[in-house]
Amino acid sequence: MDGVRREIRPIVTIADFRHIRARLHAHIRTTPVVPCGRPNVFLKLETLQHTHSFKVRGAFAHVSQLVETADKRTILTVSAGNHGLGLAKAAATFDRSCVVIVPRSAPKTKIDAIRAYGADLRVEGSSYDEAEELALRLAGDVKKYAFVSPYNDPFVVLGQGTLGFELLEQLPHVGAVVIPVGGGGLAAGVAAVVKELRPAIRTIGVQAEASAAIYHSLKAGKMVKVPDVPSIADGIAGNIDLDTITFPLIQKYLDDVVLVSEAEIMGAMNRLLHHEKLLVEGSAAAAYAALEHGKVKSDVPTVAIMTGANVDVMLNFSSLPL
Amino acid sequence: MDGVRREIRPIVTIADFRHIRARLHAHIRTTPVVPCGRPNVFLKLETLQHTHSFKVRGAFAHVSQLVETADKRTILTVSAGNHGLGLAKAAATFDRSCVVIVPRSAPKTKIDAIRAYGADLRVEGSSYDEAEELALRLAGDVKKYAFVSPYNDPFVVLGQGTLGFELLEQLPHVGAVVIPVGGGGLAAGVAAVVKELRPAIRTIGVQAEASAAIYHSLKAGKMVKVPDVPSIADGIAGNIDLDTITFPLIQKYLDDVVLVSEAEIMGAMNRLLHHEKLLVEGSAAAAYAALEHGKVKSDVPTVAIMTGANVDVMLNFSSLPL
Numbered sequence: 024m025d026g027v028r029r030e031i032r033p034i035v036t037i038a039d040f041r042h043i044r045a046r047l048h049a050h051i052r053t054t055p056v057v058p059c060g061r062p063n064v065f066l067k068l069e070t071l072q073h074t075h076s077f078k079v080r081g082a083f084a085h086v087s088q089l090v091e092t093a094d095k096r097t098i099l100t101v102s103a104g105n106h107g108l109g110l111a112k113a114a115a116t117f118d119r120s121c122v123v124i125v126p127r128s129a130p131k132t133k134i135d136a137i138r139a140y141g142a143d144l145r146v147e148g149s150s151y152d153e154a155e156e157l158a159l160r161l162a163g164d165v166k167k168y169a170f171v172s173p174y175n176d177p178f179v180v181l182g183q184g185t186l187g188f189e190l191l192e193q194l195p196h197v198g199a200v201v202i203p204v205g206g207g208g209l210a211a212g213v214a215a216v217v218k219e220l221r222p223a224i225r226t227i228g229v230q231a232e233a234s235a236a237i238y239h240s241l242k243a244g245k246m247v248k249v250p251d252v253p254s255i256a257d258g259i260a261g262n263i264d265l266d267t268i269t270f271p272l273i274q275k276y277l278d279d280v281v282l283v284s285e286a287e288i289m290g291a292m293n294r295l296l297h298h299e300k301l302l303v304e305g306s307a308a309a310a311y312a313a314l315e316h317g318k319v320k321s322d323v324p325t326v327a328i329m330t331g332a333n334v335d336v337m338l339n340f341s342s343l344p345l
Numbered sequence: 346m347d348g349v350r351r352e353i354r355p356i357v358t359i360a361d362f363r364h365i366r367a368r369l370h371a372h373i374r375t376t377p378v379v380p381c382g383r384p385n386v387f388l389k390l391e392t393l394q395h396t397h398s399f400k401v402r403g404a405f406a407h408v409s410q411l412v413e414t415a416d417k418r419t420i421l422t423v424s425a426g427n428h429g430l431g432l433a434k435a436a437a438t439f440d441r442s443c444v445v446i447v448p449r450s451a452p453k454t455k456i457d458a459i460r461a462y463g464a465d466l467r468v469e470g471s472s473y474d475e476a477e478e479l480a481l482r483l484a485g486d487v488k489k490y491a492f493v494s495p496y497n498d499p500f501v502v503l504g505q506g507t508l509g510f511e512l513l514e515q516l517p518h519v520g521a522v523v524i525p526v527g528g529g530g531l532a533a534g535v536a537a538v539v540k541e542l543r544p545a546i547r548t549i550g551v552q553a554e555a556s557a558a559i560y561h562s563l564k565a566g567k568m569v570k571v572p573d574v575p576s577i578a579d580g581i582a583g584n585i586d587l588d589t590i591t592f593p594l595i596q597k598y599l600d601d602v603v604l605v606s607e608a609e610i611m612g613a614m615n616r617l618l619h620h621e622k623l624l625v626e627g628s629a630a631a632a633y634a635a636l637e638h639g640k641v642k643s644d645v646p647t648v649a650i651m652t653g654a655n656v657d658v659m660l661n662f663s664s665l666p667l
Contacts, residue, residue, distance in 0.1 A: 055379065057376075301624070332622035
């Protein structure tokens with residue numbers, strides 16, 4: 024299903040990550056790492072990234088590869104939202120045509136933003152899995168479409184991994200990194216960079232209990248299908264390809280994966296808003312929730328990746344004097 | 346009304362600011378300066394400062410001076426919220442007693458936070474002006490109380506000015522700075538530092554039309570009293586002392602002051618939330634509104650100071666799949 028994937032060699036060296044980082048330099052913000060009210064905890068604010076999500080890193084990595092290799096096919100993806108948004112922006116930047124398929128459950132704020140970049144947006148299926156089925160059918164036409172998986176794609180993994188360099192530079196004394204895990208593109212990329220450069224740093228993934236494919240697959244020693252139900256952390260929900268390239272990277276580079284409940288994620292969203300004044304989406308809150316509930320210890324300086332801020336939200340300014 | 350003020354010489358040199366900056370170093374975060382969706386516009390995120398407001402800078406500057414001079418009086422202030430919150434934190438840090446008087450119109454989020462620091466909080470008067478009257482009566486007992494004005498105080502001005510150094514270091518090519526103005530402590534301090542070090546940088550103040558004492562005083566060439574009505578930008582509302590030390594500094598160091606309407610401020614709050622994913626209070630939104638509505642041009646790299654994020658707000662998760 025992925026014409027591009029087969030053409031390139033496996034991700035193995037830190038040099039691949041460095042190469043992609045240099046290529047992305049003009050298109051990606053180096054987002055701040057800030058302290059917060061919890062001792063020893065720092066937050067990497069990808070909420071302030073272009074498109075308000077880290078996903079734009081992987082998207083630019085893949086699209087700029089298509090540009091480099093003069094591959095002029097229509098870019099195609101399926102995405103709960105942020106990956107589609109990142110691809111739409113990358114496609115617009117390089118003036119490429121782009122089809123984004125999203126499930127009906129995707130937040131309106133993400134759908135509107137994808138449309139605003141001029142992508143051909145198609146809302147199909149009631150879940151990510153259903154939307155993916157349609158996308159894969161289209162992707163079969165490999166002459167017409169360059170399918171870009173949100174996670175099962177070496178360039179996407181390389182792009183997300185660029186965040187790892189920034190962590191090491193911005194917080195040289197970092198001792199642990201907490202990474203939300205859906206398909207595992209971010210976790211595979213960041214953990215690979217961090218562990219290759221600084222093996223002593225702990226790398227911990229966080230999944231929603233409601234949708235914990237990687238967690239259960241690690242226990243099983245191989246990728247397994249799991250029941251999944253909708254999660255407030257929509258960005259890390261849904262089953263993932265059984266042959267995903269992220270799984271062996273996660274097996275090698277992640278020290279642990281922990282689970283958080285929907286109530287814990289929702290509580291973390293509220294506390295990040297009220298105590299840290301940060302608006303984050305559920306996936307980001309999952310990382311914070313793992314720290315709040317002691318599932319990840321912050322006995323060393325610990326960075327939680329605030330992956331994005333694209334959540335439908337209304338503010339109630341009831342107390343204002345107007 | 347201010348026993349401390351008379352004891353020290355006027356603010357004149359950049360050395361005073363540097364001295365205070367060194368003293369504050371352990372207590373103040375260097376907050377990020379980030380780009381945003383508007384070309385050439387950067388945001389200084391004091392929303393991520395301790396207490397989620399820049400006011401903690403001036404508060405620590407004054408309280409650490411009391412500590413240095415072994416002045417053991419009870420700290421007293423009147424504050425729409427953020428200055429009181431900063432003083433409460435500074436007092437708690439140095440284990441000093443502290444009375445904070447706030448008007449009934451102060452946002453609940455600020456009142457709760459002040460209480461949490463253990464300050465003796467008194468909610469009095471329906472407006473800032475009424476609360477101030479009571480505070481000044483108490484302040485008459487100079488043996489018992491060390492009154493710390495939110496703006497009419499040299500240490501407060503020196504403390505707020507420390508933000509100016511950060512701007513020049515974080516964005517060396519900055520060409521203009523946009524500063525919300527209430528009593529003018531932040532504007533006086535930041536503009537003084539910026540202009541003393543880099544006279545070519547433009548310094549522009551922003552006030553709410555509803556409460557524009559400094560704007561009208563600059564026109565009049567002297568401090569004047571103006572009618573003021575409640576503003577969504579509660580942090581920069583209220584009349585100010587006719588003898589405020591900030592006025593001559595603002596006359597000398599601010600190039601211009603512009604006005605924004607309540608609707609413009611509210612619109613900016615909403616757009617900062619939805620387009621930049623930043624939660625800010627009205628005072629901060631005022632600076633952004635001035636840029637949005639062309640009252641300040643961003644033809645050079647321009648920093649708008651996002652002064653704080655202490656606004657009462659509720660999240661509405663209506664679109665989430667739970």
